[in-house]
Amino acid sequence: MFKDWFGSKSKYVTVKRQKEKSKEKKKKKGKGKGKGKITDELWTKCKNCGEIIFNKKLAQNLKVCLECEYHFRLNSQERLNLLIDEDSFTEFGEELETVNPLEFPKYESKLKKYQEKTGLDEAVVTGEGQIGGHRVAIAVIDANFLMGSMNSVVGEKVTRVIETALNEELPLIIISGGGGGARMYEGMLSLMQMAKTSAALAKLDDAGQLFISVLTDPTYGGISASFASLGDIIIAEKEAKIGFAGPRVIKQTINKDLPSGFQTSEFQLEHGMVDKVVGRKEMKDVLVRILDIHSLRGEVNA
Amino acid sequence: MFKDWFGSKSKYVTVKRQKEKSKEKKKKKGKGKGKGKITDELWTKCKNCGEIIFNKKLAQNLKVCLECEYHFRLNSQERLNLLIDEDSFTEFGEELETVNPLEFPKYESKLKKYQEKTGLDEAVVTGEGQIGGHRVAIAVIDANFLMGSMNSVVGEKVTRVIETALNEELPLIIISGGGGGARMYEGMLSLMQMAKTSAALAKLDDAGQLFISVLTDPTYGGISASFASLGDIIIAEKEAKIGFAGPRVIKQTINKDLPSGFQTSEFQLEHGMVDKVVGRKEMKDVLVRILDIHSLRGEVNA
C-alpha cells in the first residue's frame, strides 16, 4: 500500500482494497487527536512552544519543531520514509482483514472510520526493507489507527513478521507507537496477542537473532507489556510517552497528581527500562550503527 | 575434629593437630565478642531483654532466650548438632593448613590465638551428613574464628564441599555466619575465593543440583557477596544481621544514622533477598521439608 509513495515493489495486495489513499486527503481528514495537531493545511502550531511552523519546513525537519525540537508524531508511512533506504521496502500481510469476532457493538463502524481516516487496514504495517544497506524485517505500529491498539490482525501481522525474521535470519525492528493497548472490541482475542507475539519472540531469541524495539509516542498497555519491552536493544524516541498504565488510570488509582516528566522516554532511561533515548534526526544513524556492529561476527572460538 | 562430640566416624585427621580441644575450656576462654555474651559459666544475661538464663536451660532451648526469643549465636559445632541427624556426620578437609602467603605482619599469631580459642583450624567446617534422612554435603562458617572471614583455606574447603556435592549428587547446604568478609591478611588470595566458590556453584547449578544457603548472624562482605547469596533457596535465621557493607562503613559513608531494623533477616525478606526467615527451632524442620520436596521427581515428561 505504500507502493506509490516508496516506489517499492510490493508483491502482495489484497483484492478488496479500493479506498482512496491520497496523502493530502489524509492530512486534511486528520482529526489531530495527538499533541501538536495540524491546525491548517499550510501551517502548524507547535503544541509545546506555540511556534507557528510552515508545514513544508516541518516535514523537511522530520516533523521536529524548528524552535523547540518538539517531536510531532509520525504515522507509519512517515516513519518508514524516515528509516528505510529508498526503494527497498516490501510490505507484508496485506491479505488479513479484521473481523468482529465478538460481534461487539459499533466495532465495524469504528474500523471503517479509521480505515478511511488513515488509509490503513489496521494499526500496523509490516514488511521488509533495508536500513543503511542492512536487510531487516520491520513492523510499525500506527497510533493514528484506533490508538494503535492490538487486535487479532495486529498480533498476527506482528507474529508473521517475527517469523519472517526467524526464517530468513533477518534482524527484526518493531517501531511501537500504540496508546491503545489490547483492543477491547476483540476482548480476550486481543489480550492473547500479547502472549502470542511474546512467544514468537522467545523463538527468535532462542535462535540468537537480533530484535531492536523502538518506542515512539505513545507506547502503552498491551503493546508496551509485550513485544515493545522485549527488544535486545530498546531505543526510545526523545520525549515519547511510554508506560504500562495510562496516566489517567494511575491518577484515579492513587488520587494524586503525577510528577512532571513521568513516563517520558527520559524517565524510562533513568529507570533502566530503555537502552538509549534518541532524537528523531539521529534515529536512523543509531539503528545503522547497531546493525553494523551486529553484522560483524569477528573471530569465533576455534 | 567433631569426632568426639558427634561420635561420628571422621576418617581424616591431620598429623599436626595436637591442640587441646576441650569444650569447657573454649567456653571459658570465649571473649564473647558477639552479642549476648556468656557472662558466667552457669548463667548468661540476654543482650536483648536482660534476662538472666541458666546456661543449661539456654542450651536446651537451642540458645534461644526463654524470655524474648533472642537468638544467641551458635558456633559451628552447635549448628551441626542442631541440624544433622545423630551419628551421621563425617568431616572433610582437615588436611588443609593455613599459611601466611603474603607474610602479613602478625597473621600467624592471630591464627594461633583463634585456633586455641575456638579449637578450630579455620573459619569453616565442612563435611557430609544426613538431615532428616537426606544425605547432604554441608559447610558451616564459624563466626568465632577471625569473624568467620574467608581466606585461601576457607575458599578451598567450601569449593571442595561444592565439588563433593557435585560429584556425589548431594544437595548442598552452606550455613553462613561470617562478619569478616574476605580476610585481609591473605589479600587478593582471599578476595579471589569469592570468585572461586561462585564459579564452583555455577557448575553445581548447571548440573541441576540443589543448593540451600542458610544465613545466620552475621553474614557480611565477601561471604554474603559470594556463595551466601547464590542459593537456589536462601533461608535467613531470625534476627540475623545480613548485608554487604558493615553498618559502621555505611554510617561513615552516608554520615547518617541507619534506620532501625536495617540489615536484619526481616529487612532482607522485605527487600526480596531471602526466601524465608526461620526461627532456630523450626530450622531443621524447614530444611527437611525442602529436601523432601526436592527428593521427589514425580512424573517426568515421556
Add this chain to the structure above:
Amino acid sequence: MPKDHLEFEKPLIELEDKIKELKQFMQEKDIDLTDEIERLKEKSERVKQEVYSELEPWQILKLARHAERPTTLDYINLICDDFIELHGDRNYGDDRALIGGIGKIGDQPLTIVGHQKGKSTKDNINRNFGMAHPEGYRKALRLMKQAEKFNRPILALINTPGAYPGIEAEERGQAEAIAKNMMEMARLKVPIIIIVTGEGGSGGALGIGVGDKIMMLEYTYYSVCSPEACAAILWKDASEAKTAAEALKLTAKDLLELGIVDEIINEPLGGAHKAFKESAELLKEAILTNLQEIQSFSISEMLEKRYDKFRQIGEYIEHSRIEVNDEQQDEVVNE
C-alpha cells in the same frame, strides 16, 4: 443475612433461612414439620439449580469477585500435602500480592505461583487487593525458572483485578515484567498449568498466564479489561458495565468457545465460596489429570503444543494472495 451475599443469592438465602427457622420451631414446639421442611429443601435445590444455570456474565463476575471466595493460599493449603512459601525477587522486594513457593500433592512436586487477595480489609491492603507490582512478576519468574531447573511442573493460580497501576509500579517496569514473564513462560521446559480461580484481570493475569493448559473455574472471568473501564471508555458511562460484561465475552463458557480456554472446572452449586474443600478437590483433580496428559508428551512436543496453542489465537479473514506484477498488473495468480 450477611452483607457479602450477592443480589441473586437472596432468594436462596431466604429459603435457607426459612428452613432453619422451621427446624428450630419444630424442635422447640415439638411439632412435626418434616414434610414442610422437605418441600422447602426441594424448592431451595430447584431455585439454586435455576439461578446458577442461567447466570449472566455480570453475575458471574460478581461471584468471581466474591469477598469470601477461596484465595490462592486457601486452595494451596487444601490441595497440597506440603507447601513452603518462598519470597522475593532477589532484586528489589517481596510482593505480597503475588505469592509463590514449592509444594507437593502426594508425591508430585509442584512450584506454585498465584495472585493473593486478602480476607479482610486490612489483609487486602497488605495484599494490595491482589494487584501485583513488577517485583511480584519477577518473583514468580524466579521461582518458575527454578522449577525448570529442578524439572518441577508449575501451577499458576490467577486471581487479580489487574496489575497495579501506580507510580512505583511504572518506575520499576510493570510492562517489562509482564512481557518478560510471557516470553519466558512460553519456553520453560516444564509443564505449566494455568487456572483462573477468580478474577482474570487483563495483563496482570497474563503475566503468569502462559502455559500448556488454561483452565477456568466455573464462576470466574478473564477479560481484556474490566467491564467498568470498558463501559466508561466505550459507552462513556460506567453504569453500562453490565452491557460491557456481556459484550466482552469474558466468562469461562465464552472463552472455551473462543478456543482460548481449554477446560472449565466445575464449582460446587452456589459457588466455590460455599464449599472450599469440595472446590479444592475439583481443582486438584483437574490439576493431576491435566498434568498427566501434559507429561505424556516429550518436552519438545509439549513446547510445540504450547506454542501452537497461543500461535493460533486470533480471528480474521485471510484473503488469498494476489501477486501483482509491475509490468502486467492484470496477471493475477492465486497461491
Add this chain to the structure above:
Amino acid sequence: MPKDHLEFEKPLIELEDKIKELKQFMQEKDIDLTDEIERLKEKSERVKQEVYSELEPWQILKLARHAERPTTLDYINLICDDFIELHGDRNYGDDRALIGGIGKIGDQPLTIVGHQKGKSTKDNINRNFGMAHPEGYRKALRLMKQAEKFNRPILALINTPGAYPGIEAEERGQAEAIAKNMMEMARLKVPIIIIVTGEGGSGGALGIGVGDKIMMLEYTYYSVCSPEACAAILWKDASEAKTAAEALKLTAKDLLELGIVDEIINEPLGGAHKAFKESAELLKEAILTNLQEIQSFSISEMLEKRYDKFRQIGEYIEHSRIEVNDEQQDEVVNE
C-alpha cells in the same frame, strides 16, 4: 604547577618547567641554549626512569587514583572504531558509575562494561566516584548475557574504589548483585577479558572481574580492601596506610607473582594520564592479542581454562591424609 601532581612527580615537573623556561628564554633573547636544554632533557629522562622504576606500592596507588587518569569512556573512545552506550538494568535504574555498551575495534565486535569515574567534582558526583549500586552490576550482567547471545567477546574495564556502601545499595541487594555476576561470568560462553585500568577496589571490582584473562595496567592496584581501611582495622591507625599498602600485595607486579594476574600492560613513562593515546594503543594491543589467544580454544576448553584459573587460586599446606581406624589408631596410611 597544577594541584593534581603527585609528590613524587615534583622533581620531574620542575625539570620540565625549567626546560620550557629555557626554551622561551632562548627564543626571546636569541641566545643559544641548545646544549643546556639537551642536558636538562637527558636529566629529566634519567630522573623519570629512576622515579618510575622504583615506585612504592603507595605511590602506585596514588597513580592509580590520579584524577587525570583516563577513564573507561576515554579508553573506549580511543580504542573503538564505534561504540554505542547502552543503559539500564531493566529492573530498577541506570547506574552511571558502571557503564556498558557495544562497539567494535576494526571488525572485531565487543561488549564493553566498566566502572566510570568523573572528570570533575560535579561529574564525579554524577558518577558516584565510580562506585556502583546493584543496578550497575545488573546492567553489566544484562549486557554480558546479551554478548553471549550474539557470540560477542566481553571486555571489562575495572576502575572503582569499591561497590557503594549505602542504604539503598543494601536494600537492592549489593551482595546478591556481585555474587550473581561472578557466578554468571564464570560460565558465559564468550571470551572475557578483564583489565584493571585504575583502582581495583575489592568486591566492587570483582563484580565485573571474572574472565579468561586478568590484566592490570602498570600503575594500578587490586586489593581485598583499601589500605586506609586495612590500616584503620589492623593497625588502628589510618596513617599506617602506606604500611598496609605494602603488606596487602596489591600492585600489578605482586599480583602477577601471586598468579592472580595474567599480564601487566605497560604504561607510558610517567603514567597513563601523561599520554592517553599511547596508553590506549597499548591497551588495544593487549586486548586484541589476548582475544586472539582465547579464541584459539574451543568454547569448552576456554570455559575449562577459565574455571581452572580461579580454581587454583589460594595458598595453603595440604597435609597428606591419614586414615584413622577406630580400632587401630596406630595404623597410619599415607595416600
